Amino acid sequence: MKAPVIIIGAGLAGWTTARELRKLDSDVPITLITADSGDFYAKPSLSNAYAQGRSPAQLVSTEASKMAQTLAVTLLPHTRVSRIDAAARTVGLEGGSALGYSQLVLATGALPIRVPLAGNATQRVLSINSLQDFEAFHAALQAVTPGGGPKPRVLIMGAGLIGCEFANDLASAGYRVSLVDPGASPLAALLPAEASAALQAALEKLGVEFHFGTTVASVNAGASAEAAMDVSLANGQTLTAHGVLSAVGLRADTALAQSAGLKTERAILVDRLLQTSAEGIYALGDGVQYASAASGLSAHGAALPYVMPIMNAARALAATLAGTPTAVHFPLMPVSIKTPALPLVAALPQPGSSGLWHAVQDGIWHWLDEAGQPRGFVLAGAQTAQRMAQSKLVVL
Numbered sequence: 001m002k003a004p005v006i007i008i009g010a011g012l013a014g015w016t017t018a019r020e021l022r023k024l025d026s027d028v029p030i031t032l033i034t035a036d037s038g039d040f041y042a043k044p045s046l047s048n049a050y051a052q053g054r055s056p057a058q059l060v061s062t063e064a065s066k067m068a069q070t071l072a073v074t075l076l077p078h079t080r081v082s083r084i085d086a087a088a089r090t091v092g093l094e095g096g097s098a099l100g101y102s103q104l105v106l107a108t109g110a111l112p113i114r115v116p117l118a119g120n121a122t123q124r125v126l127s128i129n130s131l132q133d134f135e136a137f138h139a140a141l142q143a144v145t146p147g148g149g150p151k152p153r154v155l156i157m158g159a160g161l162i163g164c165e166f167a168n169d170l171a172s173a174g175y176r177v178s179l180v181d182p183g184a185s186p187l188a189a190l191l192p193a194e195a196s197a198a199l200q201a202a203l204e205k206l207g208v209e210f211h212f213g214t215t216v217a218s219v220n221a222g223a224s225a226e227a228a229m230d231v232s233l234a235n236g237q238t239l240t241a242h243g244v245l246s247a248v249g250l251r252a253d254t255a256l257a258q259s260a261g262l263k264t265e266r267a268i269l270v271d272r273l274l275q276t277s278a279e280g281i282y283a284l285g286d287g288v289q290y291a292s293a294a295s296g297l298s299a300h301g302a303a304l305p306y307v308m309p310i311m312n313a314a315r316a317l318a319a320t321l322a323g324t325p326t327a328v329h330f331p332l333m334p335v336s337i338k339t340p341a342l343p344l345v346a347a348l349p350q351p352g353s354s355g356l357w358h359a360v361q362d363g364i365w366h367w368l369d370e371a372g373q374p375r376g377f378v379l380a381g382a383q384t385a386q387r388m389a390q391s392k393l394v395v396l
């Protein structure tokens with residue numbers, strides 16, 4: 001019997017690749033191996049679940065067994081791949097067994113960055129990059145939520161996209177929120193200064209307290225109340241919090257790729273066909289650096305840890321796996337930032353490109369390159385409705 005296409009990972013990248021491949025080839029055997037349950041959920045929904053009153057269980061859109069049945073996929077849930085032998089075309093599973101593959105897809109995502117912290121309660125600092133993480137966070141907050149009285153205070157480390165979305169979501173649901181970031185304003189790396197200031201004002205109106213220009217130094221069990229923690233900041237201040245969420249970024253876990261001798265840098269390197277440095281091994285999703293048109297398989301590729309790049313990559317990869325080599329093409333991919341206090345849409349310029357933000361109208365900014373060409377935009381508030389019209393103006 002022909003060895004299957006093996007996909008490692010059951011996030012958006014893994015399941016979408018399986019679905020797109022099945023559309024093109026109803027016969028090819030597909031095996032999906034994943035360390036988690038394999039249940040399908042939209043990860044972006046994790047950061048607006050509180051305001052919508054949705055529990056972790058309600059976020060599962062399709063159970064793993066149903067996904068496997070619909071797509072005629074052999075699913076190995078709760079199974080971790082621990083090594084890859086590119087020459088023998090096998091993957092080794094934790095526990096010792098090995099499976100052969102015809103083509104292999106790494107859709108293994110990324111892991112939250114953990115910054116070293118002092119203190120005796122650092123195990124209570126949680127990150128959210130999966131449904132299981134969200135379950136753990138949800139349970140931890142439930143455990144410290146008293147019946148009646150004010151809702152607990154959550155301290156969020158990092159005022160980037162994920163930190164701001166959770167700050168908005170938790171504050172809308174009545175939690176008290178403190179946001180700590182070494183920068184000077186929220187989403188400072190992505191937004192023009194005026195948009196960042198407007199976001200800060202909108203979140204402050206919801207009750208979010210910002211602590212900029214500093215970081216969390218230590219987390220200790222509180223002296224006053226059992227459930228509270230004392231969180232010391234590098235600027236000498238001490239805050240009280242009942243939950244601490246670390247949202248300081250993701251990094252690809254490249255250990256598995258390295259076990260196969262694949263080229264990696266910050267993440268797994270792939271070419272325009274999404275092939276890694278080993279023939280027949282492909283990769284996509286949050287664990288990948290995509291090659292630019294010019295660079296080929298290069299360490300200068302960009303990480304694109306968003307939904308739209310995954311959808312585009314999965315379609316191209318499925319065609320390649322089905323026998324028609326197809327280079328991935330990324331159109332302009334604006335990202336909606338889920339901060340209902342001030343909704344934002346950002347279509348960012350290519351990483352490293354030089355230019356400056358210019359206010360075009362109230363709530364619209366363009367990133368203009370040296371020739372004055374718009375290479376990206378940010379829309380705020382009611383102007384987010386201009387997403388399509390603004391996308392047409394951008395020069396790719």
Ligand SMILES: Cc1cc2nc3c(=O)[nH]c(=O)nc-3n(C[C@H](O)[C@H](O)[C@H](O)COP(=O)(O)OP(=O)(O)OC[C@H]3O[C@@H](n4cnc5c(N)ncnc54)[C@H](O)[C@@H]3O)c2cc1C
Binds near residue numbers: 013307336
């Ligand atoms: C809170 C939050 C909100 C977001 N909101 C948005 C948004 O609004 N818009 C947007 O565009 N993007 C958003 N994103 C980003 C987007 O959700 C991700 O880019 C995307 O879900 C990543 O999917 P993935 O399949 O690459 O990785 P993952 O979802 O991380 O999946 C990785 C899979 O690999 C498995 N795995 C890893 N290692 C192994 C191994 N060795 N063996 C077996 N299995 C393994 C894991 O168990 C998992 O199933 C958000 C992200 C977060 C965290």
